[in-house]
Amino acid sequence: MHQPYTPRLIVEVVTADGVTGLGETYGDTKYLELARPLADRLVGHRVDDLNRLFAEADEVAVDAARVSGQVDVGGLRGVQTADKLRLSVLSALEVACLDALGKSLGLPVHALLGGKVRDAVEYSAYLFYKWAEHPAGVTAEKDDWGAAVDPAGVVEQARRFTERYGFRSFKLKGGVFPPEEEIAAVRALAAAFPGHPLRLDPNGAWSVETSLKVAKELGDVLEYLEDPTLGTPAMAEVAAGLKRAARSASDKGGGGRRVGVPLATNMCVTTFAEIKEAFTRDAVQVVLSDHHYWGGLHNTQHLAAICRTFGVGVSMHSNTHLGISLAAMTHVASTVPNLHHACDSHYPWQSEDVLTQRPAFEDGTVRVSDAPGLGVELDRDRLAFLHRRWLDDDGALRDRDDAAAMRVADPGWVRPAVPRW
Numbered sequence: 181m182h183q184p185y186t187p188r189l190i191v192e193v194v195t196a197d198g199v200t201g202l203g204e205t206y207g208d209t210k211y212l213e214l215a216r217p218l219a220d221r222l223v224g225h226r227v228d229d230l231n232r233l234f235a236e237a238d239e240v241a242v243d244a245a246r247v248s249g250q251v252d253v254g255g256l257r258g259v260q261t262a263d264k265l266r267l268s269v270l271s272a273l274e275v276a277c278l279d280a281l282g283k284s285l286g287l288p289v290h291a292l293l294g295g296k297v298r299d300a301v302e303y304s305a306y307l308f309y310k311w312a313e314h315p316a317g318v319t320a321e322k323d324d325w326g327a328a329v330d331p332a333g334v335v336e337q338a339r340r341f342t343e344r345y346g347f348r349s350f351k352l353k354g355g356v357f358p359p360e361e362e363i364a365a366v367r368a369l370a371a372a373f374p375g376h377p378l379r380l381d382p383n384g385a386w387s388v389e390t391s392l393k394v395a396k397e398l399g400d401v402l403e404y405l406e407d408p409t410l411g412t413p414a415m416a417e418v419a420a421g422l423k424r425a426a427r428s429a430s431d432k433g434g435g436g437r438r439v440g441v442p443l444a445t446n447m448c449v450t451t452f453a454e455i456k457e458a459f460t461r462d463a464v465q466v467v468l469s470d471h472h473y474w475g476g477l478h479n480t481q482h483l484a485a486i487c488r489t490f491g492v493g494v495s496m497h498s499n500t501h502l503g504i505s506l507a508a509m510t511h512v513a514s515t516v517p518n519l520h521h522a523c524d525s526h527y528p529w530q531s532e533d534v535l536t537q538r539p540a541f542e543d544g545t546v547r548v549s550d551a552p553g554l555g556v557e558l559d560r561d562r563l564a565f566l567h568r569r570w571l572d573d574d575g576a577l578r579d580r581d582d583a584a585a586m587r588v589a590d591p592g593w594v595r596p597a598v599p600r601w
């Protein structure tokens with residue numbers, strides 16, 4: 181469940197020559213608290229002095245109450261550490277500096293990152309279970325996607341995604357209905373779109389046992405299973421169980437059906453500190469990077485290099501971002517040689533943006549811009565309009581609370597404990 185609106189922080193750097201650069205990141209209060217002091221420390225620095233950003237960010241104090249034993253957005257984005265909070269803010273400044281630097285030098289951001297290895301970046305269709313409309317009383321833009329609360333609705337949503345944007349890969353956000361229903365939805369997708377890459381992401385809603393059961397049932401159709409269960413130890417148990425099952429199936433002759441399925445994560449490996457345990461235990465086979473919380477585009481390249489060294493796949497996680505971040509993701513993704521999966525993006529679900537021209541999806545891809553910088557332009561009127569809405573809000577939209585809209589439909593609703601199944 182996602183709130184209809186989400187706060188975003190837009191950063192603009194201005195050089196002494198008057199060149200501007202744009203960046204974007206999460207905009208909840210805890211990020212805004214760090215953005216101003218960090219921005220103040222950077223006044224007078226060069227936009228190509230990117231490594232210094234990390235040292236400056238380290239000097240910005242994080243309120244301990246923001247991070248003590250916390251997970252981000254109910255766990256959806258993994259652990260919340262002071263460092264990760266700082267890196268998430270830093271990422272917007274790094275992207276803004278790269279945009280400004282590229283514009284000054286007449287080079288696209290991908291060139292500043294070493295050059296693109298592909299001309300277009302593939303994205304996946306992000307399928308959500310949803311009602312036809314938001315519950316009465318929830319302020320939201322209307323959409324024309326219709327309801328998706330069963331396999332037929334999910335297939336219909338996927339069909340619209342292919343018609344509108346040409347996506348080939350499909351990711352179903354699960355953990356909503358009992359696993360049997362989500363298995364049926366994935367099977368329906370596989371029947372409707374034979375050979376298309378499919379993923380299912382229940383955000384840790386299942387026990388190890390349920391994860392193993394679902395993975396075995398869908399082993400022949402899933403490209404990967406994302407965060408079936410919470411935490412590296414539990415993911416490692418699932419991965420080991422799947423390996424055992426695959427071995428025993430091959431000992432028995434196999435029968436041609438794939439038993440194992442790679443596990444992907446944007447929850448248990450979201451910081452460099454978490455890599456060692458996860459990779460040495462073979463708990464995950466694909467890491468979904470998010471340049472915001474990994475600390476920018478250079479760090480995303482470092483992460484990709486570590487994944488390559490360990491034989492772990494890499495792709496990208498999405499986060500209700502706008503077009504600035506989509507452009508940044510596309511530039512960095514174009515430079516990663518070992519990007520073997522279509523990246524996630526919530527962007528088709530966003531009806532609003534702060535750009536004069538929205539990035540477009542063609543055949544499920546975004547073309548990598550060769551224009552100087554990111555290749556996007558800020559629409560100051562739209563930014564002012566959205567900022568005004570944020571200022572006028574009673575405070576309910578300042579910090580992401582995905583349960584808020586659910587509580588309008590069902591006042592007693594609380595986020596279910598995990599594992600739920």
Ligand SMILES: O=C([O-])C(=O)C[C@H](O)[C@@H](O)C(=O)[O-]
Nearest residue numbers: 256257381383446498499500
């Ligand atoms: O793969 C995903 O998109 C998720 O696991 C959920 C995300 O964390 C998403 O809700 C977000 O960050 O806004």
Ligand SMILES: [Mg+2]
Nearest residue numbers: 381406407446
């Ligand atoms: Mg995920």
